[in-house]
Amino acid sequence: MSTYFTKDHEWIRVDGDVGTIGITEYAQEQLGDVVFVELPDVGKAMSPGDEAGVVESVKAASEIYAPVSGEVVEVNAALADEPAKVNVAAESDGWFIKLKIADKSQLDELMDAEAYKAYVASVS
Amino acid sequence: MTDDTTDTDLLNTPLHGRHVSLGGRMVPFAGYAMPVQYARGIIAEHKWTRENAGLFDVSHMGQCWLVGPDHATTAAAIETLVPGDVAGLQPGAIRYTQFLTGEGGIIDDLMITRPSDPALDGRLFLVVNAARKDVDYAHMRARLPGGIALEPIEDRALLALQGPKAENVMARHCGAAVDLAFMTAADADFDGIACHISRSGYTGEDGFEISVPADKAGMLWDTLMAASEVESIGLGARDTLRLEAGLCLYGHDIDETTSPIEAALTWSIGKRRRDEGGFPGYERIRRELTDGPSRRRVGIRPDGRAPAREGTEITVSDIPVGRVTSGGFGPTVGGPVAMGYVETAHSAVGTELILTVRGRAEAARVSKLPFVPNQYKR
Numbered sequence: 015m016s017t018y019f020t021k022d023h024e025w026i027r028v029d030g031d032v033g034t035i036g037i038t039e040y041a042q043e044q045l046g047d048v049v050f051v052e053l054p055d056v057g058k059a060m061s062p063g064d065e066a067g068v069v070e071s072v073k074a075a076s077e078i079y080a081p082v083s084g085e086v087v088e089v090n091a092a093l094a095d096e097p098a099k100v101n102v103a104a105e106s107d108g109w110f111i112k113l114k115i116a117d118k119s120q121l122d123e124l125m126d127a128e129a130y131k132a133y134v135a136s137v138s
Numbered sequence: 139m140t141d142d143t144t145d146t147d148l149l150n151t152p153l154h155g156r157h158v159s160l161g162g163r164m165v166p167f168a169g170y171a172m173p174v175q176y177a178r179g180i181i182a183e184h185k186w187t188r189e190n191a192g193l194f195d196v197s198h199m200g201q202c203w204l205v206g207p208d209h210a211t212t213a214a215a216i217e218t219l220v221p222g223d224v225a226g227l228q229p230g231a232i233r234y235t236q237f238l239t240g241e242g243g244i245i246d247d248l249m250i251t252r253p254s255d256p257a258l259d260g261r262l263f264l265v266v267n268a269a270r271k272d273v274d275y276a277h278m279r280a281r282l283p284g285g286i287a288l289e290p291i292e293d294r295a296l297l298a299l300q301g302p303k304a305e306n307v308m309a310r311h312c313g314a315a316v317d318l319a320f321m322t323a324a325d326a327d328f329d330g331i332a333c334h335i336s337r338s339g340y341t342g343e344d345g346f347e348i349s350v351p352a353d354k355a356g357m358l359w360d361t362l363m364a365a366s367e368v369e370s371i372g373l374g375a376r377d378t379l380r381l382e383a384g385l386c387l388y389g390h391d392i393d394e395t396t397s398p399i400e401a402a403l404t405w406s407i408g409k410r411r412r413d414e415g416g417f418p419g420y421e422r423i424r425r426e427l428t429d430g431p432s433r434r435r436v437g438i439r440p441d442g443r444a445p446a447r448e449g450t451e452i453t454v455s456d457i458p459v460g461r462v463t464s465g466g467f468g469p470t471v472g473g474p475v476a477m478g479y480v481e482t483a484h485s486a487v488g489t490e491l492i493l494t495v496r497g498r499a500e501a502a503r504v505s506k507l508p509f510v511p512n513q514y515k516r
Contacts, residue, residue: 046374047181049467050443050474052496068496070445072180072467073374094443 018121019130020081025105026113028121032087033113037069037078040134042104045071048097053089053111060084060113062120067110069100082120084113151197152295152352156359160370167373168268170198175372183375184469187341188510191301192371192379193362200271201291201349204262204282209252212260215286216250219278221398221417223408224262230254232321232338234406236398237277242419242426243394244401245277246270247386251336254324263323263334265296265347267388295355300345300379302513303367308335308346311361315346320514331358337515340376342383342508344515381475382468384437384507390448391435391463391477399426400479402435402507433460434485437505438476438493444500445474446493452480452502453492459484462493470510480504 017027023041026033042048050070060066060080067078089111093099100108115121125133148171157164162173173195175183186192206212213225222235229252237245251263266274271290278288299307308315314326315335323336331354339345350358362368377387386392392401397419404427411417412427440446450462465476476493484491489504 046175047179049181050445052444070467072378072469073174075445075447 018124036109048100051093058086083116087114088112152355153195173372175374180374181469183371186369187301191303191367194298197295198268200266203289206260206286208260221407227252230322238418240418242397242422244392251323297348300339300341300343304345307365341379342512382510400431433479437507439505440474441501446476451494
């Protein structure tokens, strides 16, 4: 399994053809307390940059974007009752959706953990 | 009560260094760098204030004196600009009112205090919104008669201590504060620091607002922060607290297009003023008092969990009837809460509304305000 990161502060962990997507620890900290998460329907097809959900903090709503093309195969239903999971476990239990990846070559456009760390340092 | 933001040349309050060292996330607010939250986050800060005591830096707000020869004269002068009963204020009493346009719109909302000290007879102490102080001061200067001077106070900070344990904390440093009833004020020593203390606030909780010389503000802040009941609270929680308390935020829930009657602030207009008028926009306000306003500010509770933010369209039977003016998550309510204006026909508590959130219809209903009961010490 390898994990990739986007400039929108999302991560995608790839296991075979399926990528699990969430927001990074840095992103959850910037957002503050998450109070609502809106997720897409299972079966929805996504292209890179498509809206893959909305995460709302106390202050504001932010979009989540699909980092690669694919079809939504699962959403994290637990976030409906416990949106704060995004704060306490952004890069594990607080995942948003699972995508069946259509074109794995798109992953090459994303950052690895080290590159993302440097990116965060450059923007914060 | 307002939040216009600009990024350039931000001003710092006398407590800026405290906010930074406490891990405050500083954001531009009404021309000042202010903490939106500290490390614990908005929900924790909000709940702390409802259960203990929260300390807020509100030094960005505009404090000023109106100075005239005697109370009757100064009160008569300010009453030409606001609909509140100022002449009838007892010494030490505070009034919430609004500067109005000639059309009865709200230029700003403010607090007016008649000093309790007889030596200060003829003075009124005003606190106005940070983002509106330049507008307010120019408005007053252009209209106040000769003999009434406006004196902005630039050398004092303003702190708010809010919550059920605020009284206990104040009792240890300023016994006189405890004797104040809600919406009264007095000059009092806080551990030897000469302060002006009001029993007031903008959270729906019991609490105090303390005007203190800027060079003593840090000492006062540190003393209050040393109390186990006290935590620092940022603007984020200030906003969720006032929203749950049903209180208006200038520039959002009230502005120059909304009248005090539409804004459900009729309670702030005294009977004498309703009968006699003599303030800007009286024609509209008298008409709205008699016939009812065409729209009203109401509380709104979405049935679901999605917050409805400012600007959200409100419909009934597919017909637009209003908009949300403040909305988000209420930590004490434990769900989304909002305020907005709806046509009067749809303003009764319990009326079913549809909110369009990201293109989706979300059911909601008109709710009684406040969302959380006030805890004022009358």
